Amino acid sequence: MGSYYYAVASLPYLTFETEDVPGREEFLDICRQWGTESDLEILTRITLEPDAPGLHPLLDRYQRFETGLRNELVKQRSQNLQRDPQDYIHSDNTGDDHTAVSGLSEQVRAAVQAPTPLKADEILDRLRWQFLDELEIGQFFNVQQMIVYYLRLQILLRRNSLTKETGREEFDGHYQKVRSQMQEIQNDNGVQA
Template identity: 35%
Template sequence: MYTYLISSLAMLNFGDTPPFSYQSFLKICQEFIPERDIEILKDISRVDIENIEVHQPTLKKWYTFEVTLRNELVKLRAACKKIDLEKYLRPTDDDLVESHLTHIAHLAYQSHSILEGEEILDRGRWQKLDDLEFGHYFDLDHLICYACKLLILERWQRIKSSDSHKLLEQTLQG
């Protein structure tokens, strides 16, 4: 069931236009995979990832990566502003911080523009998804990584199609 579905999906590359929306992706998947797996794919788009109990191993690794990356950014911002970071850090299942995460966060934090920093972060996320996807060609793990990548592409499509001045103004205000 996964083989046909995955082999029919368009290949995703960072910076490309998404071939279809995340919602369309979910509809396509509904024709081929069990409902319990659809529910896992739906959870991926949730924003409050710190409050989700996850049992699927790949998704758990992805959420741990994302929370750890955000924590690294908190550490950099707190050090710069000389504030207590403890109330902003989120718990993770893994206390080990991969050194490349610190590097990604540092590069993004030091970038000359907000968009450049966001691109650095999303390229780091994309690389992590490539790592998680390795060895998973026709299974739920592959679809999880695909869904995460599709959400990244959708985000960049929104950024590219928005008014850059309005986007900058909203970012600086909020």
């Protein structure tokens, strides 16, 4: 069992507003120094995507929450689009879609109704952060605390990558792609551009 006293002491304290964070490799290098091989095996496979069941019970709890959050988003967005959500709902082998978390429906509704996609994303990330707060209760200097830290770090790294510049680049790329497709359609139909 790893002892993460020094690892925790050497990592910066993370809040939802933290901008200057260590990178993934920097975090994993610190864990390599103080943890066990089996802990490192778990940590290196952690992502925000709910696709690695069975790595660790605490991570399984987070992944059930994330699945429920995404399923609730599917339900509410499908309702707004008047579509059947069942094709997009992910359930476990018992049929549970993990959306029965108290208050989740109302909080997701706030994200769906947010004025901008960035604000919606912030609301959802704050929900994730709040759940991680719950998971961290009673975890001190152990792999569980490192799992929570790494999930938070990934949230912040993703959030910090959302800049005006990258957004503009993405928009321009999509715009050019649509414009090219429109040009091809016009050319195929014999329309002068």
